[in-house]
Amino acid sequence: MEKKEFTISIFTENLPGLLQRVVGNFTKRHINIKSLTTSQSSVPDIHRFTIVVNQDEDTVKKLVSAMERSVDVLKAFYYHPEEIVFQEIALFKIPAYKFNESNKVEKLIRRHHAHILTIDPEFIIIEKTGHEHETDALLEDLKEIGIYEFVRSGRVAVTKHMEPLNNYLESIQKLVIENH
Template identity: 65%
Template sequence: MEKQQFTITVFTENYSGLMSRVVSVFSRRHINIESLTTSQSSQPDIHRFTIVVQVTEEMVRKLVAQLEKQVDVLKAFYYTSEEVVYQEIALYKVPTHVFSNSENVEHLIRKHNARVLVIEPEFIVLEKTGHEHETTAFFHELEKIGIYEFVRSGRVAIVKPMERLNRYLQELEIEQTNT
């Protein structure tokens, strides 16, 4: 089987120490996590991990099954890149002097649909949202004129299929009322 990129969503209760248990599932299998983002989910009191990995489909199935065995993990799902809508955010700190008398920087910002967040005497902070290759391309162009700092978030993703967690929780509720 060929390796491909998968986005795994893990829904959990929000307890301390859970992050290390989730990450250990990947570490034990020597699988590199390419991106990891955590946040609240659309359900109250349920936390969401969004994890990007490059593995075979067989391996991602095993990972999801192992994740679901963890205490406090409610449910885990995996998706191909075609099944999710995703973005990343990147921030760039560039020297203020590169902006003085330079239309090139203005054109660069417009070309990459970036925006200026902060202007300070020594530096300017720019923001770019997009896919990894887009934020990296902007970084490489800024490297040519000077850059102090660069940081990129992990993937933030919404799945195209309706959220399976809601259906799963409804099924659990029905099971509990029937017993």
């Protein structure tokens, strides 16, 4: 089967050790995680994992089904890239003197639609929000200048088709309200 990129959203209660159990489901199936982001969801006390994998769809379906059978997982969904809107954020720390030497860095920042977050006498911090290939392109250009530090987030994503997710979140929110 052909491997494709999928984004998996997993909703759980926010409990200690849950990250290890979620990742363990991928590990035991020998599925490499390309990106993993965790955060609270729009529902109080409900946590969201956003995980990106390159895998065939049958394997992803089985994984999502297995995740839902897990005691602490409330619901899991998987999406094709065209079903979601997604971004990542990257921060680059570059030498300040490179910015002051010429307008090359300024042109790079403008061309890549990045932003300066901090200007310090020793360094400049640049922020880039976008897709992975856009971050990679800026990274390659900045490597020619010199980079002190580089870090990127995992993917954050929201679905385009709201009905299944909205219904699920509304039902969870009602349960949370009833139990408090």
